[in-house]
Amino acid sequence: MPSDSSDDDMPLAKPKHVSAATVTASADRKMDKSISKARPAPPGLSIRNGPIDDRMDIDSGPNGTIKRKSRNSTGQTVKYKEESDSDDAAPLAKRQKSKHLPPSIKDTATLESSDDDQPLGTKIAQRKADIEKAAAKEAKAIRADAKAKKATPRKAIKDESDDEPLAKPKKRQSNGVTSAKKANGVKKEDSDSDAPISKKAKKAAPVTKGKAAQAAKNGKGAAKAVKAESKDNSEGEEEEEYRWWDAPKKEDDSVKWNTLEHSGVLFPPAYEPLPKNVKLYYDGQAVNMHVDAEEVATFFGSMLHSTQNVENPVFQKNFFADFKDILKKTGGAKTSDGKAIDIKDFKKLDFTKIFEHYKALSDAKKARPAAEKKAEKAEKDEAEAPFMYCKWDGRKEKVGNFRVEPPGLFRGRGEHPKTGTVKKRVLPEQVTINIGKDATVPTPPPGHKWKAVQHDNKATWLAMWQENVNGNYKYVMLAANSTVKGQADFKKFEKARELKKHIDRIRSDYTRELKSEVMADRQRATAMYLIDKFALRAGNEKDTENEAETVGCCSLKFEHVTLREPSTVIFDFLGKDSIRFYNEFSVDRQVFKNLKMFKKAPKEDGDDIFDRLNTSQLNKHLSSYMQGLTAKVFRTYNASWTMSQLLQKLKVEDRTIPEKIKLYNDCNREVAILCNHKRTVGAGHEAQMEKLGDRIKGLKYQKWRSKMMMLDLDPKLKKKKGAEFFELDPELDQEWIEQHQQFLAKELKEKIEKKFEKDNEKLVAEKKSKLPAKELKERLKAVSELEAKHKKENRTKKVEADGRGASVEKLTTAIEKLDDRIRTLEMQSADREGNKEVALGTSKINYIDPRLTVVFSAKFEVPIEKFFSKTLRDKFNWAIQSVGDDDTWEF
Known part of the structure; x- marks a missing residue:
């Protein structure tokens, strides 16, 4: 008999329960009998948003008993970042009594209500169903149109523009993004690369400042309210804006630039030691230590006001471990008379004097005369000026994040396991510079040298280094309003527009496969349903030892999903950036049945829900419908398509500008509700x-x-x-x-x-x-x-x-x-x-095609400044300029 002594100290591996490879007819019928016959809520709805409660944990155990599951994954979040539960019984929307009177302060004008007795949930579900039907109709029409054009001789269509909206008179666009068909069909891409886009329209004349000012004044021509020329701060001369959406296509998509010049990165100032009368105290004694250890102590001491962090045990534990480590490396702590102090109890540390010192500095800084503040700002601007812009293929482009982050304590988001860890000072020896071969290499700070200098013209970053906390690489990139970023945004939204050609087939297929006999296909179809209907992220495997245990659809565990008859699914897990995702959804009965099957005994906590599916397999399947299609494209498509449908149905005649803005925001809010883009109510x-x-x-x-x-x-x-x-x-x-x-x-x-x-x-x-x-x-x-x-x-x-x-x-x-x-x-x-639980900004910036906002602005004569801040107008300059005054553009 082999000895088992070697295994005595080894932890036993947790058994992993996997679903059967196929679903037999008998298993299907048995599961049908176990499902409640009660009338379910309309599918596709978010039921509520808030903390979970014991009454919801009603999954049946192996013997039919009620099983209440532990929620270890979200304990810290509840303790340190409590999420308020909204008990507001007010309806989501009320119809305005007249066109001149706004709704009550407490009303949320999201969906129009009527005097009938139809529940609001049913109305929302019906609205969502109608939008999906419109999407299917549009997809079929686009394919039919494409087929007809393909069958028509080339000569008969050579003078026609491909981008006319359906059922509308032909009208040539001036936006450079010639058509849904053309823009989507000319080039099929498999990634969101930064290559310029080929355009059919001829180059438009630059908008002059005078015209832009007049347009802004009149509330017309939203596109022209943005300056067409940018001022060169270094040379004091103006240069014409590069209209990449009108530029010819490059021969080599992989080459991002031919020449590149920049000034490198700006390092934070050196640490200024504390005055001699300001000390860290341990068990009542003043502590003397090396300046490097003192700096780490000030990281914690200066942020005592941030109780959410400094009172978090994980934050304290990580900081204390790093602090003791640096104390050990720098000679330890000593009393004023030179005696060694053994610092081993965090609770005996007193950072009060350090906090008071930094607070006094902050208060004094705020109280300075305006002239002194102005002079300091001018000095800061002068120091930063060389780093703010680079020369990219001879064009002046703004650099986004040229400042190296100063040392401090890592905070993270949600329940990050490394919160409180010391972020070390980044040295030039850690920084790699990417620059043109013929350009002058930036000079590193005196006494230092760069880690490396390279000339990779297929990369879009200017500098790069690796931070110590998570081992992530940090990149200096161009600003959000740069050509490279604009092209990436454009391609993202064009890919979503391309999806509208195929959405009906995709939905039809996954709906059919929800009943597939092959378990892998059934799981894939269920995951696609959740991603499409509820905007769940696909999810990837994490290194849980070094990263927060974040979850997406494909990586859901047994304990993350709770089922409540007849058709409610409760999700509770840490999502992107360790933000707690809690929501209750009413789902299709077949989806509810499938999830119950995927959770069937002997599965238990720790087991995968989708044990026969991963993100790579899902995206590979999606790419069979459309090249480059991934799960994340659904979020952009659903938000943009929904917004386009809602805006088309608006009646804004005889409305004031504030009323038009509110109608737009109501549509944006409805997108967030229908696409489940929610947030926790802010503390303030x-x-x-x-x-x-x-x-x-x-x-x-x-x-x-x-x-x-x-x-x-x-x-x-x-x-x-x-x-x-x-x-x-x-x-x-x-x-x-x-x-x-x-x-x-x-x-x-x-x-x-x-x-x-x-x-x-x-x-x-x-x-x-x-x-x-x-x-x-x-x-x-x-x-x-x-x-x-x-x-x-x-x-x-x-x-x-x-x-x-x-x-x-x-x-x-x-x-x-x-x-x-x-x-x-x-x-x-x-x-x-109405917006307190809705992330309007996130939807508008990341998911809703900005050209929809530009069209609304132009069509209803509302200045674009009312929707986009200066930063967003710079970021979406491509959308503003390419659409222009043309209010016929459609998503």
Whole structure:
């Protein structure tokens, strides 16, 4: 008998349970009988979003008993980053009472409601089903159109543009992205490379600054609101913008540049040691240590305000381990008289003095005069100027992240196992430079040299190094508004547009294969359903020892999925960036049945749900429908297609610009809901909403005062307009009014003091004497006068007309303007309330084709600045310029 002594100290491998290779008819029937016959909720819906609760864990155990599963994977998240559960019973949307009145502050205008008794969930499901039907119809029409054109002699179609939307008159586009068919069909790509795109349209003339300004002023020509020329800071001359969407295609797609010049990277400043009177304390004793160890101590001490991190046991443990390690390497810790201190208990460390030192520095920095801040900024800009731009094939391109990250403590996101680990200072000896052969190599800091210099013109990075925490490589790339990044974005959205040709066949196939006898095919079809319907990421295997245990669809474990009859699936796992993904979905009955089958005993915690599927197999299958198709393309397609369908159905005639913006945001929000792009409610949301509510109340109070002034000027108005016109808004009780009056007095006081301080700064700059203190005292009399006026108004319930030339006509005009401001703020409030669990920015930046926004802007004459910030206008310049004023472009 072989000895087993060698195995005594080895952990036993956990048994891995795998689903059967095939699904027999008897197993299928048995599973059918185990499924509840209760009427399920409409499939394809997110039921709720929040922490899990014991009542939801109702998977049946092997013997039919109720099994409650542990949730080890999310324990830390719940403890340190609590996710609030929304108990708001308000409906998702309400129809506006009239075209001029916004919804209530608490309403979320996402989906139109009606007076029927149809549940909102059913309406959302129906809307989603209608959008999917439209997608299938579009796909069939595109293929039929392509087939017809293929059968037509070339001569008959050579003058036709391929990019006309279906069922619309032919109209030649000027966007350079000639058509859904042309742009998608000319070149089939298998990756999101940075190669320029071939275009059919001729080069358009650059937009002049004068035209751009006029377009922005008129609210027309969204594309032209962006400058067509960029200023060369180093040479002081302007150069014409490179319109890559109009440029001819390169012969070699793999070559990214022919010439490349840049200045390397900017390293952070050296560490400045603490003053001698600022020390780290251990068990009440001041600690002396090497400057390298002191720097690590300041990393922790300077962030005591970030309790979410410094109170996290994992963060503390990792920091303390690294701190002790560097102490050991640098000679250890000593008392003021030179005696060694054995630091072995984290709880005995006191970083208070270090924190107070850095807080004092921060407060002093904030309190500096404006002139000093301005001078420091100018000095910083001057130091950074050489690194901000590079020469890429002779063109000036902005560099994105040229600064090397300073040393500190790694925070990570979610439950990262290495949170608190020391991020070491990056030295030039770790940095590889990528530059043109004939270019001057940047000079490293004195006493240092680069790790390597290479001339790889197939790479788009300028510099690279490896960080110590996770061993990841960091790259210096071009900025988001650069040619390279723009081309990558363009190709991403074009690939999503290409998917609309095939989406009906893909959905039809995976729906059929949900009942396949081959287990691998059934699992693949189920995964595709989840990825398509609920925007789950595909997921990849992780090195759990060094990385957070993040999960995607294909890597779901037994414990990540809970089933609740009749058709609800509860997901609870750590997703991308260790962010907890918790959601409940109503799924198709066959999908529910399949997941129950994939979780069937003897499977248990730790076992894979999709044990016969991985991401590579899934993407290989998808590529059989369309070259380069991967699971991630579905997220972009679903968001963009849904947004395009919603925008087409909008009725915005006779709407103001704020109302049009809100309608657009409502569509964006609906995309997030239908595509399940959700987020946790921000910690400061309630405070922000309360502040906005107070602003609205303040305007209503101001409106009431204006009406009372009208009565003061003409008492007969009460009879003419009716007493109701002059009544105080029910929201404004006396207690709130008195608090608001105190706020107004305080606000006026701060305004006067700030103006006084600025006046003095200006006098000092002009080398004149400061204003005397009595001048401030004299100015502050206005505050006392305001307080006295408020007291009198509260006592008499009357408001005396003030201001020069006060008249009923002027007050009437003022009230109309206040009404407009109130309506605008109430729309903003409804927007924010509706967006509290929706990641509008993420959807708009990453998933919704920006050309849809540009078309909306041009068609309804809303300035593009209302939708895209300056940064986004730079990033999506290709979309703004290529679509231009053409409002017929379609996704």
